[in-house]
Amino acid sequence: MYSPRPRFKFNTIGLFTSNNKATVDFYTKAFGFTTDWDGIQPNVEMMLGDMRIILYPRSDFEQMVSYKFQYPMGLNGTVELAFDVPSYADVDKEYQHALRHGAISVLPPTTEPWGQRTCYVADLDGNLIEIGSFTIEQNNH
Template sequence: MEARINLITIWTDDVIPMKEFYNKVLGFKIENDLGEYVEFKNEGVRFALCLRKVMYNYSGEYKKLRIGQSFELAFPCKSPEDVDKSYKDIISKGGVPVHEPQNMPWNQRTALFSDPDGNIHEIFSDFK
């Protein structure tokens, strides 16, 4: 095995609102839509959504309810001003606000929002 990530899949119980969010709100173009599995165009690591029940026959672990935040995706912005603009845009299109943009002590401006399943994600930009 190589210590390198090739694919990130978000497991969901409802693909449709998640697909709409990542496509229409965040702007990911759909590369492959099989109904229960949707893969988006993305540079570098492949990115997909999949209905959790697809995996039920492989392992009962997929039937367990998750509790709390399990992961975060972080999306770069062009500038600190772009963080503010992007945050407003994401929220106006249906993203759920979690934390408004703020300057962090590690020289980044960040903001947090969540997708329809409640996964919290970050947008950020470095500043000097």
């Protein structure tokens, strides 16, 4: 039987943080996310267009679920946030912008054999962020 609506709509990434304020500052300055977070509540919702990130302190999450988790130390190679930008030049520009706002460099901008220019940085908790494009030049007509 055909269903016009999918069962689920994937709409949010949740990140468990060691410092909500520092993470909010990073994502707002490095990538332009916005939030109306009051600086007090443990749950932070951040938006960038249709993208939504929720931040929640690791310690509060463990208390809520009554379970102690083992978090990756250093860089977290289990998942990435991927941002698509309009052109190769934008990959380089956004990489430098992210570094100026506290990102950790993982892979500088590189043009891959499959035609993508990509780079990787990490946020303050070691979460990987990819910035990439398949467009060599942006048309400004």
